Amino acid sequence: MFAPLRFDGKVVLITGAGGGLGREYALAFAERGAFVVVNDLGGDIKGGGKSSTAADKVVAEIKAKGGTAVANYDSVENGEKLVQTALDTFGRIGIVPWLEALGLLLYSSTIYDVYLFVFQPGFLRVLFQIWIIMTSSAAGIYGNFGQANYSTAKLGLLGFSNTLAIEGQKYNIYCNTIAPTAGSRLTQTVMAQDLLDFFKVEYVSPLVLWLCHEQCEENGSLFEVGGGWIAKLRWERTQGAILRHQNQSMSPEAVRDHWDKICNFQNATKPASVHEAMNQLLEVLSAVDIDT
Ligand code: NAD
Numbered sequence: 233m234f235a236p237l238r239f240d241g242k243v244v245l246i247t248g249a250g251g252g253l254g255r256e257y258a259l260a261f262a263e264r265g266a267f268v269v270v271n272d273l274g275g276d277i278k279g280g281g282k283s284s285t286a287a288d289k290v291v292a293e294i295k296a297k298g299g300t301a302v303a304n305y306d307s308v309e310n311g312e313k314l315v316q317t318a319l320d321t322f323g324r325i326g327i328v329p330w331l332e333a334l335g336l337l338l339y340s341s342t343i344y345d346v347y348l349f350v351f352q353p354g355f356l357r358v359l360f361q362i363w364i365i366m367t368s369s370a371a372g373i374y375g376n377f378g379q380a381n382y383s384t385a386k387l388g389l390l391g392f393s394n395t396l397a398i399e400g401q402k403y404n405i406y407c408n409t410i411a412p413t414a415g416s417r418l419t420q421t422v423m424a425q426d427l428l429d430f431f432k433v434e435y436v437s438p439l440v441l442w443l444c445h446e447q448c449e450e451n452g453s454l455f456e457v458g459g460g461w462i463a464k465l466r467w468e469r470t471q472g473a474i475l476r477h478q479n480q481s482m483s484p485e486a487v488r489d490h491w492d493k494i495c496n497f498q499n500a501t502k503p504a505s506v507h508e509a510m511n512q513l514l515e516v517l518s519a520v521d522i523d524t
Contacts (some may be wrong), residue, residue, distance in 0.1 A: 371444055
């Protein structure tokens with residue numbers, strides 16, 4: 233229980249690992265014995281250009297500390313190339329934290345490509361366990377002014393992660409999502425310097441490492457993390473109101489008249505699966521049937 237968490241011999245593929253959060257994860261995993269694929273396209277802050285410098289620097293840092301790492305300069309759009317680098321270099325893959333700061337189209341193609349690859353029957357045979365960390369954002373969870381594209385992508389990622397967690401379970405694929413707050417190139421234009429200093433990237437990586445450790449059984453969950461604080465999120469649903477009786481129609485006036493009840497979170501339920509959510513709906517069905 234009190235032994236340090238180690239990742240000896242585990243292969244960790246980290247996208248966007250040439251800077252910010254990804255770099256911190258790469259260093260932290262390597263320090264604890266993992267073999268790291270440092271992926272980074274090395275573009276500029278607006279997403280333009282391409283360079284091997286960012287990934288190479290992190291690989292050099294890891295090697296200088298006695299760790300094991302290899303660089304990959306492909307865009308995360310080419311997910312299968314990233315995975316192939318891990319397989320070619322280390323013969324297998326064990327942990328895949330995904331970090332992306334990209335647009336919606338890129339997200340769907342990127343993640344789906346890797347998803348298809350990971351689920352190929354041949355690929356599954358070489359797997360033992362995979363831990364995937366998706367990086368969402370408070371902008372997606374809560375919405376944020378001026379961030380429509382980013383919010384859409386980031387919350388879409390959560391839906392994807394939730395389903396991957398369910399589908400992956402029988403293959404020992406664990407998938408969780410984090411919404412971090414950290415000072416980085418991404419946030420330096422929107423956060424004041426004192427906040428950038430306070431929300432250090434190293435206050436996010438401990439959660440990522442724990443979620444990727446074989447002792448951790450968490451799956452399909454969402455966490456907010458930043459500045460040394462970590463919290464888990466879940467959905468809450470009001471008791472709601474039944475607005476019709478058997479063989480009766482339903483009106484907008486009934487919605488208006490029951491609005492307070494529909495929106496009242498007293499005794500809220502917390503469905504954790506489609507199954508649990510559906511059960512409550514089925515109860516409504518029988519209540520409507522009985523209540524003539
Ligand atoms: P960052 O800009 O510091 O680092 C991102 C890295 O990704 C860069 O090194 C960049 O070169 C690389 N990159 C960009 N596009 C790439 C591509 N197509 N292929 C491969 N590499 C690519 O950003 P960060 O703050 O470390 O953010 C990492 C992730 O965390 C992003 O998904 C971001 O949306 C998410 N996030 C960060 C914060 C935060 O507060 N920093 C908040 C919410 C979400």
